[in-house]
Amino acid sequence: MWELFLVLLILFIGSFLQGTSGFGFGLFCMGLLPFFLPLKSSTLLVLALTIIISLNIVLKLKEFLLIKELYTILIFALTGRVFSFFFLNYFGDMEIMKLILGFVLIGSVFYLNLKKKDLSVHFDGIYFAMIIGIVGGFIGGVFAVGGPFFVLYYLMTQTSHLNN
Numbered sequence: 001m002w003e004l005f006l007v008l009l010i011l012f013i014g015s016f017l018q019g020t021s022g023f024g025f026g027l028f029c030m031g032l033l034p035f036f037l038p039l040k041s042s043t044l045l046v047l048a049l050t051i052i053i054s055l056n057i058v059l060k061l062k063e064f065l066l067i068k069e070l071y072t073i074l075i076f077a078l079t080g081r082v083f084s085f086f087f088l089n090y091f092g093d094m095e096i097m098k099l100i101l102g103f104v105l106i107g108s109v110f111y112l113n114l115k116k117k118d119l120s121v122h123f124d125g126i127y128f129a130m131i132i133g134i135v136g137g138f139i140g141g142v143f144a145v146g147g148p149f150f151v152l153y154y155l156m157t158q159t160s161h162l163n164n
Contacts, residue, residue, distance in 0.1 A: 003036050010036075011049065018053055023151075026050060026144045031105050039101065040092030046144035072129045073153055077146070080137025088142050101143050108148045129153065 010032045018025035026046055033042035058065070091097060132153040140146020 007033065007036050011045075014046075015049075015053070023147060025053060026140075026147060027105065027108055030101060030144050034098050034101060038093060039097045040088055043088060043092065043142065043144045047141070050144065069157075072126065073133045073150065076130045076133025077137035077140070077150070080134035080139075080146075081141040083134075084138045084141025087138070092142075097142075104139060104143050104145060108145055111148050111152070128156070 010029055014025040014029040017023075017028050029046045030042060033046065037045070132149050136146040136149030136153070138146075139149065
């Protein structure tokens with residue numbers, strides 16, 4: 001009974017973080033949920049709730065979306081996501097996956113800290129979108145924390161467009 005309460009509390013706090021800051025649901029929830037649920041169950045729960053949160057955001061901000069700029073990265077992200085489901089199905093119950101999740105979360109924190117600095121290298125093009133999309137889709141599908149990869153992509157491509 002207490003575990004259910006703690007899981008719901010984690011999801012509520014993660015939703016609050018997402019609502020107030022615009023990000024953090026997956027990072028927060030996946031940092032705590034695997035203590036109470038198996039990794040595969042945690043990932044699938046967070047992904048299902050992320051779809052609901054994301055659809056809500058898309059519906060509110062649809063007039064500001066540049067749909068043509070989303071197609072490229074979205075195709076590759078969905079490709080990575082398909083591979084991630086097979087990977088999660090076979091390896092999701094292994095204990096080592098929680099350790100890997102820990103490294104991914106710590107890496108995300110370092111990335112978010114470094115993101116504050118000026119990005120002096122700019123990337124654009126199909127190969128950058130392919131690499132970031134597949135990796136972000138895969139990590140997002142296995143650990144439900146693919147957001148930092150897509151933030152990196154948009155920071156690098158938008159900075160490139162601003163300088164041209």
